[in-house]
Amino acid sequence: xxxxxxxxxxxxxxxxxxxxxxxxxPDRATxxxxxxxxxxxxxxxNRFASVIRSGRIAAPYYSPRGQEIVSAAMGVAxxxxxxxxxxxxxxxxxxxxxxxxxxxxxxxxxxxxxxxKGKGGPMHITHPASGVVVTTGIVGSGIPIANGLGWASxxxxxxxxxxxxxxxxxxxxxxxxxxxxxASLWKLPVIxxxxxxxxxxxxxxxxxxxxxxxxxxxxxYSMPGVRVNGNDPVEMWKACRVAIDRARAGEGxxxxxxxxxxxxxxxxxxxxxxxxxEEYAEALANDPVPAFRKSLLEGGxxxxxELAAIEADIEARIxxxxxxxxxxxYPEDSELRLDVLLExxxx
Amino acid sequence: MNAATDTxxxxxxxxxxxxxxxxxxLAADPHVLVFGEDVADGQGGGIVHGTxxxxxxxxxxxxxxxxxxxxxxxxxxxxxxxxxxRPVAEIMLMNFLTVGMDQLVNHAAKIRFMSGxxxxxxxxxxxxxxxxxxxxxxxxxxxxxxxxHVPGLKVVVPSDPTEWKGLLxxxxxxxNPCVFIESTMMVMSGMKTPAPEPGYxxxxxxxxxxxxxxxxxxxxxxxxxxxxxxxxxxxxxxxISVEVIDLRTxxxxxxxxxxxxxxxxxxxxxxxxxxxxxxxxxxxxxxxxEDLFGQLAAPVRxxxxxxxxxxxxxxxxxxxxxxxxxxxxxxxxxxxxx
Numbered sequence: 001x002x003x004x005x006x007x008x009x010x011x012x013x014x015x016x017x018x019x020x021x022x023x024x025x026p027d028r029a030t031x032x033x034x035x036x037x038x039x040x041x042x043x044x045x046n047r048f049a050s051v052i053r054s055g056r057i058a059a060p061y062y063s064p065r066g067q068e069i070v071s072a073a074m075g076v077a078x079x080x081x082x083x084x085x086x087x088x089x090x091x092x093x094x095x096x097x098x099x100x101x102x103x104x105x106x107x108x109x110x111x112x113x114x115x116x117k118g119k120g121g122p123m124h125i126t127h128p129a130s131g132v133v134v135t136t137g138i139v140g141s142g143i144p145i146a147n148g149l150g151w152a153s154x155x156x157x158x159x160x161x162x163x164x165x166x167x168x169x170x171x172x173x174x175x176x177x178x179x180x181x182x183a184s185l186w187k188l189p190v191i192x193x194x195x196x197x198x199x200x201x202x203x204x205x206x207x208x209x210x211x212x213x214x215x216x217x218x219x220x221y222s223m224p225g226v227r228v229n230g231n232d233p234v235e236m237w238k239a240c241r242v243a244i245d246r247a248r249a250g251e252g253x254x255x256x257x258x259x260x261x262x263x264x265x266x267x268x269x270x271x272x273x274x275x276x277x278e279e280y281a282e283a284l285a286n287d288p289v290p291a292f293r294k295s296l297l298e299g300g301x302x303x304x305x306e307l308a309a310i311e312a313d314i315e316a317r318i319x320x321x322x323x324x325x326x327x328x329x330y331p332e333d334s335e336l337r338l339d340v341l342l343e344x345x346x347x
Numbered sequence: 348m349n350a351a352t353d354t355x356x357x358x359x360x361x362x363x364x365x366x367x368x369x370x371x372x373l374a375a376d377p378h379v380l381v382f383g384e385d386v387a388d389g390q391g392g393g394i395v396h397g398t399x400x401x402x403x404x405x406x407x408x409x410x411x412x413x414x415x416x417x418x419x420x421x422x423x424x425x426x427x428x429x430x431x432x433r434p435v436a437e438i439m440l441m442n443f444l445t446v447g448m449d450q451l452v453n454h455a456a457k458i459r460f461m462s463g464x465x466x467x468x469x470x471x472x473x474x475x476x477x478x479x480x481x482x483x484x485x486x487x488x489x490x491x492x493x494x495x496h497v498p499g500l501k502v503v504v505p506s507d508p509t510e511w512k513g514l515l516x517x518x519x520x521x522x523n524p525c526v527f528i529e530s531t532m533m534v535m536s537g538m539k540t541p542a543p544e545p546g547y548x549x550x551x552x553x554x555x556x557x558x559x560x561x562x563x564x565x566x567x568x569x570x571x572x573x574x575x576x577x578x579x580x581x582x583x584x585x586x587i588s589v590e591v592i593d594l595r596t597x598x599x600x601x602x603x604x605x606x607x608x609x610x611x612x613x614x615x616x617x618x619x620x621x622x623x624x625x626x627x628x629x630x631x632x633x634x635x636x637e638d639l640f641g642q643l644a645a646p647v648r649x650x651x652x653x654x655x656x657x658x659x660x661x662x663x664x665x666x667x668x669x670x671x672x673x674x675x676x677x678x679x680x681x682x683x684x685x
Contacts, residue, residue: 083430119462124461126463133429133466134458134466136453138449141422141453143422144422144425145425145429146426147422147423148424148425148430149427151426152432175418175419175449178416178417181414181416182413182414182416338464339459339463340460340498341523342459342467345599347498
């Protein structure tokens with residue numbers, strides 16, 4: 001496992017600013033927590049794929065397989081009442097932030113017991129109790145929304161941090177630039193978490209993004225920007241902690257570019273033919289969840305029995321959630337009258 | 348309005364109505380936030396001074412100028428509203444709303460529904476538009492039909508400064524996303540009507556029977572209402588009794604009031620500043636057809652601006668715009684069948 005040295009020294013790419021704040025090393029409990037959340041994401045994703053394949057749930061599924069560590073580390077570093085805004089590829093962020101499995105699965109299945117009563121679906125999972133306040137299906141749109149939550153926190157002095165999660169493709173949308181500019185001007189307690197998985201739909205980073213790094217774009221907005229190995233739990237957790245501490249201290253926003261990879265293409269069923277075979281093979285050889293598991297064992301931080309018990313518990317909870325979701329009723333048609341406005345409407 | 352002739356009554360302009368409504372709301376509720384391009388006192392308190400004095404009174408944290416950045420403004424309004432605040436954002440002119448339409452259409456309008464009612468978006472967007480001032484194609488469009496076509500938004504258009512104050516107050520304290528469309532020409536002409544009492548609020552979603560009549564219903568909203576009143580006054584002297592319906596709120600549309608009026612008069616003319624095609628007039632005419640077919644004494648008429656971009660040249664702009672003369676001939680034709 002990397003020690004996170006690159007964080008302390010700052011990335012080497014030109015134009016990327018360096019951290020000035022230091023954080024300590026994550027303790028054992030923190031690492032096990034990151035592993036547990038990452039495993040939950042991995043196993044839940046695997047189950048979605050098998051349930052969708054079986055035809056029991058028909059849902060558009062944007063798999064985060066390969067990006068688990070990024071969200072798990074952020075989820076551990078945040079408080080449960082901090083805000084998270086994520087995107088259609090958001091399962092990892094939802095689970096890492098604490099959205100309950102039953103409500104999540106029931107929402108994927110379009111049932112009345114889902115977190116959004118079946119009215120939002122996978123692309124719009126919302127669970128304010130976990131801090132997941134917005135999930136958007138529009139690339140880049142969560143970025144300016146995060147500023148409003150951050151502004152509200154400044155007005156209320158509630159000490160909350162808002163994280164807005166997005167992909168590398170979103171950094172080419174105007175909303176990214178407008179959002180970072182305003183956040184920096186207003187010194188908002190917002191963290192812009194770019195999960196650079198190398199592909200925007202089917203277009204590679206190099207074909208779609210003129211800048212050598214996304215982190216480097218932060219310099220245009222006088223904001224710290226760091227590029228980290230998002231698949232390294234220690235490096236990722238430290239980057240999150242530094243940014244969170246800055247935000248809570250009133251020092252303003254940070255852009256984190258977490259380098260990662262997306263194993264299951266853009267949407268479930270995507271063959272991924274546009275990804276060079278060598279690139280895919282190399283990423284798979286460094287599959288972050290098994291690699292983290294191995295490092296915990298080899299570092300003597302966890303025993304095989306402990307990790308196996310965590311995995312077995314998660315599998316059981318997922319099975320319970322699947323059964324709950326599939327046994328739940330669909331929403332009544334009368335739901336169309338509700339939630340269009342606060343007051344009931346005649347649709 | 349009789350009060351207008353009483354010299355003791357304070358008269359207000361549209362921007363003064365804005366100021367009254369915002370001042371009251373900021374004082375009454377710490378969740379109210381006001382922001383937009385140039386709204387703080389350091390930047391003049393708004394291009395037409397509607398927000399003058401508010402940042403001095405309530406501080407720069409609650410009343411903030413923004414960069415020219417409509418996606419950032421509208422996105423921040425959505426986020427602040429989701430966090431439980433009552434943001435009032437200014438988008439200087441309605442055409443600039445198009446730059447940030449994603450936030451309004453995909454987020455403000457849908458977040459309550461998509462979250463199953465867990466989160467709401469109690470924001471207000473103030474914006475200004477309308478042709479007649481020589482501002483050409485990109486500073487004059489009335490786009491209320493676009494917005495009204497999106498379920499989840501409330502769309503409000505005041506017909507004079509008194510109404511402006513009451514409807515803006517209602518928008519700010521409504522728990523749904525509201526777009527409040529102010530009239531550039533109402534501001535430029537310096538139109539004044541009596542200042543209402545503090546706290547004055549007009550319920551949203553309810554049309555106003557602004558003048559009772561029996562021969563024909565004229566249904567409109569916003570700036571044309573003043574001209575509809577003067578036409579009704581003139582026709583009244585000929586013995587033609589015009590009922591004037593001021594919609595106040597375009598969405599939700601109060602068809603109940605409109606249908607009750609048309610059921611009585613059997614004749615309807617709809618007037619709006621926006622271009623005719625696919626407009627609010629078409630929607631109202633369709634409703635009247637569905638509910639009152641067979642009871643009408645004449646076809647429903649629409650008076651609207653022509654279906655072109657807003658032209659610059661004053662002669663062309665005049666030819667483009669709806670006019671009181673068009674309205675008069677439409678009203679007369681519903682009465683005579685010619």
